Amino acid sequence: MPHFVIHCSENILNLQQPEKIILEVHQAAVNTKLFDEPDIKVRLNPFKEHYLVGGKRGDFIHVFGSIMEGRSTNQKADLSKNIVSKLKDMFPSVKFIAINIDDFEKATYCNKTMV
Template sequence: MPHFVIDCSENILTLQQPDKIVQEVHKSACSTALFDEADIKVRLNPFKEHYLVGGETGDFIHVFANIMEGRTTEQKTNLSKQIVTQLKALFPAVPFIAINIRDFEKATYCNKDMV
């Protein structure tokens, strides 16, 4: 159920293999024990052009986490810190690494198995 969408500058893919990045975010999410491993989805979107970070086209990583409502603020804070800590370790020279977490509303969420 949880979706982790990683937006990054394309140059990030020259610093680490894409599969490694996806696996590390997956592993970090698993380490929080908030989700079943098989339910975690991670995607990577590199940007070659058409972006600015601080007014420039420098390197960046931003993770958009979409999770089902019901986790505490402390749990979400821990999730954020786990993922950013791992990405910081993988990319010590990247100046912009961030995450934000959005809650899915259970009442309005639907997938193909629910209809």
């Protein structure tokens, strides 16, 4: 916890190395001081086909963040801005860069160490 899943057009991987993208999103999350670094998980899912952006095929990046409930709206907004700012710096020519943050409900979250 937390999880950051990056969806992007496949061409994004021609603009930056996947490892660099993952590490930069990881570091942006670390910089917020909201999470213990070893707990942060980042994954990258490029889309080669079957997507539209504004009715066309074009480059995009969208990060889906899932974090444990309990952070304030301001903390989540800062997290979003930190990650989008980093991606904007890395990809100045990409018009569509966004993130959304969802909360895990502590009462219903379970992983293998909890059973």
